[in-house]
Amino acid sequence: MLSSRLSRALFRTLMVLAAAMFLLPLLWMLNTSTLSEQQAASGQVLVAPGGLGQTAARVAENYRRVWTDEAVNFPLYLRNTLIVAALSVVGMTLSSAVVAYGLARIEFKGRGAVFALVLATMMIPFPVIMAPLYLAFRELGWIGTLLPLWVPAWFGGAFNIFLLRQFYRTIPRELDEAARIDGLGHVGIFLRIILPLSKPALAVVALFHFIYVWNDFLGPLIFLTHRDQYTLALGLQMYQSQAGLTPWNLLMAASAMVIAPILILFMLTQRTFVQGAATEGLKE
Amino acid sequence: MSRRAVLGALAAGGVGFALFGPRGGRARYPGKIVLDYWEKWTQHEGAAMQRVVDAFNASQSRIHVRYIVTSAIGQKAMIAIAGGSPPDVIGLYAFDIPPYAESRAILPLDELAPRFGVTLERYKAGLRPIMTHDVSGSPERFWGIVNTAGTVAMYYRRDLLREIGRDPDQPPRTIAELDECHRLLTKVSSAGEIERVGFLHCEPGWWNWLWPASFGGRVYDPASRKATIDSPACLAAYQWMQSYPRALGARRVGEFFDRFRTSIFSPRNSFMAGQVAMHVQGPWMANMIGQFGPGTDYGVCPVPTVSGTDEASPVGLIDTDVLVIPRGARNPEASMEFIAFTQRPDMVKQLAQDHCKINPLIEPDEEFERTHRNRGIRVHNAIASSSGAFVAPPTRAWRQYRDAVDSSVQRMWRLESEAAVELPRLNQQAQGFIDRSVDEHRRRHGLALGAASGAGDRGRA
Amino acid sequence: MSARRGIAGWVWVSPWLIGAAAFLFIPVILSLYYSFTDYPMLEPPLWAGVSNYARMLEDPTFWLVTKNTAIYVAVSVPLCTILALVLAAVMAGRSRFDRLLQAAVFIPTLVPLIAAAMLWLWMFNGELGLVNRALGLIGIDGPSWLTDRAWVMPALIIMSLWGVGQSVVIYIAALQDVPRQMYEAAKLDGMTAPRRFWHVTLPMLSPVILFNVITLTINAVQVFAIPFVMFRQVDGQNPAGYFYSMYLYDNAFQYGQMGYACAMAWVQLLVIVALTLVMFAASKRLVYYRAA
Structure with missing residues (x-):
């Protein structure tokens, strides 16, 4: 009995260590962002050297320097990112919900084919369409604007449509029938029944799309030309690539600033997150 | 519910920032051409x-x-x-x-x-x-x-030249003298680790196509639009380059170089730290020394050549x-x-x-x-x-050509490939880039590309 | 009635159809057309036959990036899958403790790729990075991860393992769906825990594993942002950290060779389709589908 309890404790310790390995890089980053340039480059592992007061002063100094950097305008990039995120999250959630309704609740000829097409497009790698997409946006005069980053979201995304369709199929059909007897059409059913019942799934779509926008790098890299339009991901890369002169403590502070909102969001919506991530593995 | 309140506040804050946050824009200069x-x-x-x-x-x-x-x-x-x-x-x-x-x-x-x-x-x-x-x-x-x-010129440590008994006002002018100084300046510890190198080609590694010029060679002939990095002079240049890792050991010199490769812009810069006594750089090197190694006793001379530097017309890349x-x-x-x-x-x-x-x-x-x-x-x-x-070869294909040179030089530097084998292969690849750009231009415009009659080619490759 | 309903269906799915046509299908077709042309962005495309495809055969850089990408996919996907399965198996509980562990493993997947790249640049820094300092503690003189060509690939694969959380969460969700009776039965048969995992859990998970492996593979084939940030330095590209999508990007936007870039993109698409089909075919024997 004792040995089994011992092995259990050992096993738990091992698991905690394994999990800690995943968080260690982030803690290391956070710690570096609280050091002075010399301390970060000192070759020693320092945690809050000089006491809490000095550490707090250094934190304030580092983050202030990043936030007010002359060449890399983080406040502006945050604003741009939020604009793109807001517009495309709303568009993505709404349009995916509509299309998924069509695929889940309406019988029509060719539905199977459309659904197969939706699934198949998940395989198309972005590089395949990157160049012609750039040229198409050029024809539209959208290069150098934020439009290419959020307009496509208003036409739905394959994965989100798939996810919502799966969810809708779990909503009992009888509800539709009852609503139809009450004289509701598809729009009514969609608005009064399906949407309210699928809130959790819609939250997953919105959340994941928000993260996607926040993280997207290749899109902004190609479609944005002017520094005033940069998003955070692009700005962070620019901050890093200035001639290799940026000190590590500031680089880590900048990275932490970009990561923090996502982590806060995660803390607040952990359950939705994990459910959403898990549905990604769903297959029929 | 409080969680929901926090989320709502965050969302409101985000939207508010998106609406009223800082702006770039050119609106701040009314009436002016911006x-x-x-x-x-x-x-x-x-x-x-x-x-x-x-x-x-x-x-x-x-x-x-x-x-x-x-x-x-x-x-x-x-x-x-x-x-x-x-x-x-x-x-x-x-x-x-x-x-x-x-x-x-x-x-x-x-x-x-x-x-x-x-x-x-x-x-x-x-x-x-x-x-x-x-x-x-x-x-x-x-x-x-x-x-x-x-x-681009050669930077050398005056104090280190003095250390090996050489007049710091007489830096090497020929390749042979450079080799000799390199040999005397290089220090290997008893454990077999490199402590200092006399001259290092790959520091900072920004102009890997520089060496042929010291042997009278060029990497491109604008008149015939031919890549010429397989010419005898270029071969001699890269064989000379390979003689360095050959003498020191490719692996050792690679490890030595990797140690400060990312530290060019820092006090650990190999030149200021005294680990590399001679290397090529641009005039901004003085700025870097002022910033990261003030007091470094440096001298500047043209990159040595086989026949020796001619004071009237020194060889150098612009x-x-x-x-x-x-x-x-x-x-x-x-x-x-x-x-x-x-x-x-x-x-x-x-x-x-x-x-x-x-x-x-x-x-x-x-x-x-x-x-x-x-x-x-x-x-x-x-x-x-x-x-x-x-100056850099005046061809549209240079960007690709140069990237190909960079990866070939890395291979040669690590002795993974002999110059006599690598260069013809590289030349063929580069010629492919050039031919393709010339051919495309001809098909597009039906004309020969910039017949090299221009006086502008003086001093060019 | 049924005809009207038919139209209604098409109306509801039309947003996606229009969007996909504009932002997916037409670009894909155009991309195919451009792949047969010379197309420097600033001038109109010029028909070039199959020369872009022929050129790949003799382009050493193409083969370099293909080799790097293939190695990355072949090593990182299986390792990630194995690690994810192991972690999922040991953390699948619903207790608070297990939840915390799951969150810890999942958090790295939320880190934006650019920030992750910078974080690992710092972690792998030859002299100051945490990795080499930790190795130093146990008496190992760590390599120059980011500059030594032999260590670039291992560094990238370690980073891909760090992002394994998504797969772990998916497997945990699937594990929780496995009926308890199956375990009870296996226990009664006297199976040990590892054998139960092998004979019960894996077969039950196999459809999810297949789907996840396919997703991981498609993503790994396209690897771009992390090596783009980490291995593109002032003195050029580290050849060991040069990948297919990066070379494709360079051709399109650096060398002005959209045509060649599109040809490479189509080869990439075909490879992805082929890999997916092969995995489906191979899995016929290995994947166990519960009777629905």
């Missing part, structure tokens, strides 16, 4: 250029120039010009001129620049080939204006930054007015001093050289007017 000037420089180099921009903005009241730092500027500029939303002035690299000119991504300046008093004759002879490029079917050949310029006006710029006249301002001798010299680069203009250099922070600026200045100066 020009966007993209440049690659940040930090003190950026600040120096910003001072020029500020001086221009203060000098007149019609035009306002915004200095905008843009990283990976070559790609960003191409994407913006092709996408129809270019800035008004761009600071590119010298090697960008041929591809940009041939695809007409930039405006010719033949007529525009002289009207604002900017003529080729004002610049040192070695720089003129950079500003011009012959494009078939077009009479224009003036595409960009040298903004700042550097030439590497410059150029200002261009992109196709689609809204107001080329205003752009040019700004560029012309930056080319006033006082502006040019001040920027060169701040960046620690050479004076690109034909001007009396005494005062400039006396006040310059680089004690070897005379060497750098002389190369820009020398008949031994050379």
